[in-house]
Amino acid sequence: MTIIDAVFLFVAGFLSGVVNAIAGGGTFLTFGAMTLTGLPPIVASATSAITQFPGYVTSTLAYAREIREDKREAMVLGALSLVGGLIGALILVSMSNAAFRVLVPWLILGATLV
Template sequence: MSIADILLLFAAGFLSGTVNAIAGGGTFLTFGAMTVTGLPPIVANATSSITQFPGYVTSALAYSREIRADWREALLLGGLSLVGGLAGALILLSLSNPSFRAMVPWLLLAATAIFAAGPLLRPRATFIDKPVGLFGLVGQFATSIYGGFFGAGMGIMMLAVLGLSKGGDYHRLNALKNFLAMVIAAVAIVVFASGNVVGWPQAAVMIPGGALGGYSGVWAARRVPQPVIRALVVMVGLALTVYYFVTG
């Protein structure tokens, strides 16, 4: 890696941590930066899972009380997420870089659309709190396959599924989402590491940046309107989508 690559990756990690703390969407930045520095798409995607994982862990720890309150559903959905995340990661490894490269612009377009629609998909506050049911189980399993395969927009998809199938307090749903995202990322990391498709030097540069960005995101969240951050992330997602369509 050149000095310019290191600076770009660190900055992308920092900004990813910041926007994840405010509105989500950090995967667009980490994936984009790694492909710009020359990593193959599959390696960039796998490494992005590594860089996002610490944030999922700390978020789950911060929500430990809410997760314990729903521990039965957390275990059930966590088991489904483990299997689905494993399936998605194995599907990714079964593809060649050219095959995955052809899918990337469509995946980015779909993920950008999901992220842009995030405020509409966010669960509304309600006193209804029910078991997730068959729809929730199937929806979470499908989302976890997508998360193990690509990941961008996964959190918004999970919140939508949980909101529609379970309802209840938003923070309890967000706690479940963070726990399930941690499970999906963890199993994907094991698969990607065993498949030797992780750019460890790039991850080593981006993880400290992401940690600092996550801490700074709390400060930024108090001062920068969330719609502004969301608009910037959507612009990045659209720019990456156009780039991959044009260069494909």
């Protein structure tokens, strides 16, 4: 990795945090930056997801009161997210990097539409 790659990834990570603090979607930046620096798409996807995790935890803590007020809906959404995440992770680890690379634009389009 060159110093330019490191600076590029640092800037992408910083901007990802800014985007997530405002509206979400910072993973688009980190995933894209990592693939541009040469990481395989599956590694970039998994790394990007893990790097976003602390932000998800702090957001949950920041909105704890609101989550408690809508506990039933939060539990349903949490369960659906857990099942969807598990299914997605199992599909991801069963794919090759080449197959995932073909699927990525469609996943991004789907996420954008949602």
